[in-house]
Amino acid sequence: MLGSGLVAPELDTRWFDPARLNVLVGILLFLGFLLINMIRAKAKGTLYVRPIAGLSALDEAIGRATEMGRPVLYVPGLSDMSEVGTFAAITILSRLARRIAEIGAEINVPCYDPVVMTIMEEATRDAYRQAGRPDSFRPGCVHYVSAQQFAYVAAVNGIMLRDRPAANIYMGSFYAESLLLAETGNTTGAIQIAGTDKVTQLPFFICACDYTLLGEELFAASAYLGREPVQLATIAAQDWAKALAAAAVLAALLLSALGQPALQAWLRVS
Amino acid sequence: MSVFETWVAAFLTLCVFSFLYKDNPFYRFAEHLFVGASAGYLLAVQWQDVLIPNVWTPLLRDHRLTVLIPLALGVMMLARITEKTASISRWAIAFYVGIYSGVAIPGYIQAQIIAQLADAAKPFPSGWGALSAGLILVGFLGVLSYFFFSAPHKGAHGIAARIGIWFLMVAFGASFGYTVMARVSLLIARVQFLMGDWLHLLPGS
Amino acid sequence: MRRGPLLVTFLSGTVIAALFFIPHHKAQEFNSTLLGWTLVVYAFALALGSLSLWENHARKIRTRSEGWPYSLVTLGALLIVTGLGIWKGVAEGTPVGRIYNSVNSPLGSTMFSLLAFVIASAAFRAFRARSPEATLLLLTAIVMMIGRVSIGELMSDKLPGITEWLLDVPNLAAKRAIAIGVGLGAVSTALKIILGIERSYLGRS
Amino acid sequence: MVWARRLLALDRRIIFALIALGVIVPLLLPINLPVAVSPRVRAAFDAVDALPAGSVVLLSMDYEPDTMAELTPMSVAILRHCFRKHVKVAAMTLYPAGVGLGEQALNQASRDERAVRNTDYVWLGYKSGFQVVILGIGENLRAIFPVDGYGTPLDSIPMLRGVNSYRQMSLVVNLTASSAADYWIQFAQGRYHAPMILGSTAVMATDYYPYLSSRQILGLIGGMKGAAEYERLIDVFGNGRRGMDAQSLVHVIVVLLVIVGNVALFASRGWKGGRGVGGVAP
Numbered sequence: 007m008l009g010s011g012l013v014a015p016e017l018d019t020r021w022f023d024p025a026r027l028n029v030l031v032g033i034l035l036f037l038g039f040l041l042i043n044m045i046r047a048k049a050k051g052t053l054y055v056r057p058i059a060g061l062s063a064l065d066e067a068i069g070r071a072t073e074m075g076r077p078v079l080y081v082p083g084l085s086d087m088s089e090v091g092t093f094a095a096i097t098i099l100s101r102l103a104r105r106i107a108e109i110g111a112e113i114n115v116p117c118y119d120p121v122v123m124t125i126m127e128e129a130t131r132d133a134y135r136q137a138g139r140p141d142s143f144r145p146g147c148v149h150y151v152s153a154q155q156f157a158y159v160a161a162v163n164g165i166m167l168r169d170r171p172a173a174n175i176y177m178g179s180f181y182a183e184s185l186l187l188a189e190t191g192n193t194t195g196a197i198q199i200a201g202t203d204k205v206t207q208l209p210f211f212i213c214a215c216d217y218t219l220l221g222e223e224l225f226a227a228s229a230y231l232g233r234e235p236v237q238l239a240t241i242a243a244q245d246w247a248k249a250l251a252a253a254a255v256l257a258a259l260l261l262s263a264l265g266q267p268a269l270q271a272w273l274r275v276s
Numbered sequence: 277m278s279v280f281e282t283w284v285a286a287f288l289t290l291c292v293f294s295f296l297y298k299d300n301p302f303y304r305f306a307e308h309l310f311v312g313a314s315a316g317y318l319l320a321v322q323w324q325d326v327l328i329p330n331v332w333t334p335l336l337r338d339h340r341l342t343v344l345i346p347l348a349l350g351v352m353m354l355a356r357i358t359e360k361t362a363s364i365s366r367w368a369i370a371f372y373v374g375i376y377s378g379v380a381i382p383g384y385i386q387a388q389i390i391a392q393l394a395d396a397a398k399p400f401p402s403g404w405g406a407l408s409a410g411l412i413l414v415g416f417l418g419v420l421s422y423f424f425f426s427a428p429h430k431g432a433h434g435i436a437a438r439i440g441i442w443f444l445m446v447a448f449g450a451s452f453g454y455t456v457m458a459r460v461s462l463l464i465a466r467v468q469f470l471m472g473d474w475l476h477l478l479p480g481s
Numbered sequence: 482m483r484r485g486p487l488l489v490t491f492l493s494g495t496v497i498a499a500l501f502f503i504p505h506h507k508a509q510e511f512n513s514t515l516l517g518w519t520l521v522v523y524a525f526a527l528a529l530g531s532l533s534l535w536e537n538h539a540r541k542i543r544t545r546s547e548g549w550p551y552s553l554v555t556l557g558a559l560l561i562v563t564g565l566g567i568w569k570g571v572a573e574g575t576p577v578g579r580i581y582n583s584v585n586s587p588l589g590s591t592m593f594s595l596l597a598f599v600i601a602s603a604a605f606r607a608f609r610a611r612s613p614e615a616t617l618l619l620l621t622a623i624v625m626m627i628g629r630v631s632i633g634e635l636m637s638d639k640l641p642g643i644t645e646w647l648l649d650v651p652n653l654a655a656k657r658a659i660a661i662g663v664g665l666g667a668v669s670t671a672l673k674i675i676l677g678i679e680r681s682y683l684g685r686s
Numbered sequence: 687m688v689w690a691r692r693l694l695a696l697d698r699r700i701i702f703a704l705i706a707l708g709v710i711v712p713l714l715l716p717i718n719l720p721v722a723v724s725p726r727v728r729a730a731f732d733a734v735d736a737l738p739a740g741s742v743v744l745l746s747m748d749y750e751p752d753t754m755a756e757l758t759p760m761s762v763a764i765l766r767h768c769f770r771k772h773v774k775v776a777a778m779t780l781y782p783a784g785v786g787l788g789e790q791a792l793n794q795a796s797r798d799e800r801a802v803r804n805t806d807y808v809w810l811g812y813k814s815g816f817q818v819v820i821l822g823i824g825e826n827l828r829a830i831f832p833v834d835g836y837g838t839p840l841d842s843i844p845m846l847r848g849v850n851s852y853r854q855m856s857l858v859v860n861l862t863a864s865s866a867a868d869y870w871i872q873f874a875q876g877r878y879h880a881p882m883i884l885g886s887t888a889v890m891a892t893d894y895y896p897y898l899s900s901r902q903i904l905g906l907i908g909g910m911k912g913a914a915e916y917e918r919l920i921d922v923f924g925n926g927r928r929g930m931d932a933q934s935l936v937h938v939i940v941v942l943l944v945i946v947g948n949v950a951l952f953a954s955r956g957w958k959g960g961r962g963v964g965g966v967a968p
Contacts, residue, residue, distance in 0.1 A: 018505055018506050018509070019505055019506070020504050021503055021505055022503065022504075023503070023504045028390055029385050029386045029390060029502075030502060033668075036385075036665070036672070037672065040669065040672060053426070055425050055426065087372060087373065087376045088379070088380075090380045090667035090668075090670050090671050091667070093670050093671070093674060093679070093682065096681055100681040100684075101681075120526040120529055120531075120533075121372060121526045123529075124353065124356055124529060124530075125373075125682050127356075128362075128365075128366075128369075128684040129682065131684065132684035146537050146540065149533050149534070149537050150529075150531070151311060151315075152534075153315075153318050153527065154314035154315075154317070154318060154585065155589070156589040156590075156592035157310045157315070157585075157588070160292075160306070160307040160588070160592055164303075164307050167299045168547075182593065186596055186599055189602060192603075192606075203663040203666065205656050206451060209452040210452070210603065212607075213603045214603050220423075221659040221663045222423050222666040225666025225667065225670050226666065228679075237673075237678070237679075240670075240673060240678075242425075242426050244425070244669055245425055248420050248423065248661065248665065249424075252417055252420055254397070255393055255396045255416070258393075258397035259397055259399070259400070262397075273393050277583060281579065281582065281583035282583075284583045285583045285587035286587075288587050288591070289587050292591040292595070293591065293595075295595070296598055304548065305554060308551040308555040308558075309554050309555070309558050309584065311555050311558075312554060312555035312557065312558025312560075312562070313558040313585055313588075314589075315559050316531075316558060316560070316561065316562030317562050317566060317571065317577065317580075317581060317585060318527060319528065319531050319559075319566070320562065320563050320565070320577060322524040322527050322528075323566070324566065324570055324571055326520050326521060326523075327521070330520060345518060346518035349518065349522045349525075350524065350525030351525065353525040353526050354525055354529055356529060357532065366483070366683055366684075367485070367486055369682065369683065370487065370683065371489050371490070371493050371518075371522070372519055372522050373494075373674060373682050374489060374490035374491065374494040375493050375494070375518075377494045377672075377674045378493060378497035378675065379498070379516075381675075382501040382502070385668055387664075388660050388661065388663065388667070389660075389668075392657050392660050392661050393661070395657070408646070411651070411654070412653055412654040415651055415654025415655060416654045416655075417658075418654075418658075419654065419655045419657075419658030419659065420658040420661065420662070422658075423658065423659075440655075441614055442617060443651050444655050445615075445617040445618040446621045446647065446651040447656060448655075449618040449620070449621030449622040449625065450622070450647045450651070450652045451652065452600075453625025453629070453644075454629065454644075455600065455889070456600055456604075456626055456937060456940060457910070457911070457933055458756075458888050458909070459597045459600050460597045460932065460933050460936045461756050461909065461910050462590065462594040462596065462597060462752070463596075463597035463598070463705070464709055464932055464933075465590065465594065466590060466594045468925070471710070471713065478714070573782050573783070573785065573812075586751055586783070590752050593752060597705060597709075597936070598701070598702045598706075600940075601701050601702075601704075601939070601940050602701045604944055605696065605701055605947050608948075609948060609951050611951075619948075623941050626937045626941055627937060630933050630934040631722070631914075631930050631933075632719060632934040632938060633937075635719070635720065638722065641724070648892060
């Protein structure tokens with residue numbers, strides 16, 4: 007967690023850090039899983055992925071917004087580009103925006119991070135283009151609010167109370183603001199769907215939203231919505247890795263019980 | 277804080293609290309003020325803490341030409357101002373996205389996967405501790421199987437996932453209950469500000 | 482047109498991921514240089530963002546849409562704070578420092594403290610024993626809430642121990658599994674981006 | 687069951703009003719509920735209590751206004767304890783917005799215990815850069831803080847005569863809501879072996895239990911509750927205990943609300959029906 011690089015007494019001249027070998031092996035293993043599953047998926051044409059509660063609700067939410075003639079509010083939270091959850095939020099937005107453009111609903115995306123704003127704007131604009139309705143794209147629908155946490159909350163709460171969106175969709179990285187946003191949204195009667203990889207905020211979304219994508223489901227959802235075999239292959243690769251992780255823990259425990267702590271020692275983080 | 281500043285802060289505090297009753301012009305004013313003031317503050321901070329020391333000074337005083345690279349990337353970002361040149365910004369975005377994806381890969385594997393596995397693989401303590409450690413292992417495997425997407429929640433996998441859901445529920449209930457205290461502390465601080473610093477109603481204020 | 486940016490993402494991503502494994506001081510220097518460049522790109526993006534904020538509120542004023550006078554507040558605050566901050570700095574004691582202490586800081590902490598209220602209303606509405614799982618969630622939350630405060634200690638001296646056990650055992654088990662799942666999801670997403678499988682960030686879904 | 691339906695749809699504002707009362711009333715009229723002391727806070731108290739009169743403690747108050755409710759009562763309690771024991775305190779902060787808070791805690795504690803600035807305590811003020819400052823104090827305090835927070839050169843402050851690094855300090859106390867704690871533990875304790883106690887927000891506290899068992903920190907004070915426990919140990923009734931009354935009351939209100947909600951639910955349609963919580967299937 008802490009870099010002690012600044013205070014190193016002498017300059018490091020090594021070209022590889024052996025203590026980080028386990029990380030390298032982890033990456034290579036995962037890359038291998040990914041390639042194998044991509045080949046599998048190409049050969050089969052598809053891969054089974056169990057239904058994820060909340061994803062089907064996205065369509066329902068957009069449909070309702072169109073019927074009611076009210077906008078869909080897409081809240082990426084405090085997502086910035088150093089959080090991978092943000093990439094999932096971008097992908098989900100681009101798929102969602104395309105559906106919204108197709109059925110002629112309106113979308114509003116208030117952003118906390120200016121870089122995320124530029125990327126989300128480009129993704130949304132392109133989604134409208136692909137849906138064949140570039141003229142329906144409303145400039146300013148993806149907009150920057152403030153990169154100060156609670157100023158962002160104040161503004162998004164205001165949007166919810168005054169524009170009365172039919173659906174509030176929260177995707178990405180959320181911190182303490184999660185419950186404030188979701189509770190305000192709850193009072194307006196909007197359908198609320200959330201997804202975050204921030205474990206600490208999950209209980210609050212679960213309590214205040216209609217559907218919540220838990221942790222990893224956020225990433226799975228972004229792949230799932232694509233429905234392309236290559237995307238589904240990544241979900242399968244993650245499953246393989248989870249199975250391996252469980253097996254590694256069990257094996258390490260068993261081995262150290264038998265007096266062989268080597269595997270456990272190898273897992274140690276430097 | 278001076279008396280004037282205390283009164284300003286107290287007024288704005290009350291504006292925000294008025295939101296609890298319902299949306300009203302005071303809250304709306306505070307909200308708009310907050311957005312403008314914070315966006316302006318952050319912009320000024322970027323100017324003072326990034327653009328001056330990381331671009332301006334090294335370029336003009338130290339003549340370090342490598343600074344031109346990030347400067348060029350930054351200017352490409354600004355190309356989004358008009359739609360005609362907007363596509364130029366893709367180069368800057370591509371660089372930015374690449375850097376953070378690249379940082380994430382080893383970072384997540386180390387901090388979130390291997391560190392957790394290392395902790396999970398620690399030998400069981402003796403006595404009652406072993407029971408808790410066993411329960412942690414069962415819960416860990418259960419929740420992991422809940423997140424298994426390639427197979428439906430049926431049979432043995434279904435049972436494991438069910439156990440996983442129970443653990444998830446307990447964990448969520450515990451974090452929720454645990455957080456209440458921290459949130460109430462925040463409110464206590466604001467009430468102490470209003471009743472103490474502003475109105476001097478509290479003992480010792 | 483998008484092939485070039487994709488290559489930039491691939492190169493910057495793989496280079497910075499590789500640097501994680503190279504402790505050589507030159508490599509680490511380069512690592513921080515690359516990260517430093519992203520800071521500059523961010524600063525320009527923030528300027529772009531502030532323009533977006535300006536444009537949005539200016540549009541409201543131009544079209545006299547509902548509540549447009551509030552937009553004047555936002556624009557005024559944005560202009561004043563940005564101007565003063567660039568001119569006089571943002572440190573403690575400067576005009577912007579004082580504005581921060583009497584406007585941004587109380588507004589932020591009061592917004593934050595609203596959580597004490599909404600956490601109560603969320604608990605009232607959501608903690609209903611509609612299913613065995615929901616019952617488990619609400620019981621854990623109740624034990625947790627009571628066990629952390631003095632009144633719980635008065636009721637039973639075992640309660641604080643139970644709350645710590647809930648945090649250290651079932652909560653840890655669930656969080657550990659979620660962390661590993663999230664880590665894997667993050668790594669695969671980042672890999673998809675570097676390998677060019679996922680390109681929605683360049684506007685190509 | 688009209689009453690039950692009505693209760694289930696209770697206006698949020700009634701809940702808000704109850705919470706507001708739950709905080710305001712105990713602050714004005716303290717109930718003074720007893721506080722049980724945890725071994726972690728007891729250990730922190732013992733570490734300070736064991737210091738001989740005249741020894742010097744470094745107190746770094748690394749927090750900003752958003753977490754002052756939890757950490758200021760801790761600062762005041764520890765300062766008062768030190769002053770009573772005639773232990774001298776060198777106080778500082780690593781946060782620019784912590785300057786006012788640090789001074790406020792010092793003023794309150796010194797007024798309560800009649801401690802004198804520059805004799806019983808010194809306010810070093812703020813310096814930026816966690817790593818640089820914490821490591822710097824290990825080598826040469828005067829290089830990091832040539833003057834105190836009011837511009838007085840350290841050499842002309844009687845209390846600091848002969849004190850220039852952790853070696854001359856008996857204890858380091860860090861009160862923080864951030865990763866500053868990691869730096870203090872890693873550098874002040876790890877590198878310079880300064881004995882250390884830590885005070886943190888309640889949310890952070892559990893992350894630091896491992897450091898207690900490894901004895902890298904001698905004691906741990908977590909959140910407002912920890913501050914209240916410390917106040918009880920030094921037998922004062924400060925903002926920590928006052929806050930804990932409010933905490934207890936609000937927690938009880940929330941639990942009662944949940945119970946009432948469930949009784950109403952049962953009365954209106956029995957325990958059956960409805961779907962699970964959030965997107966998780968029942």
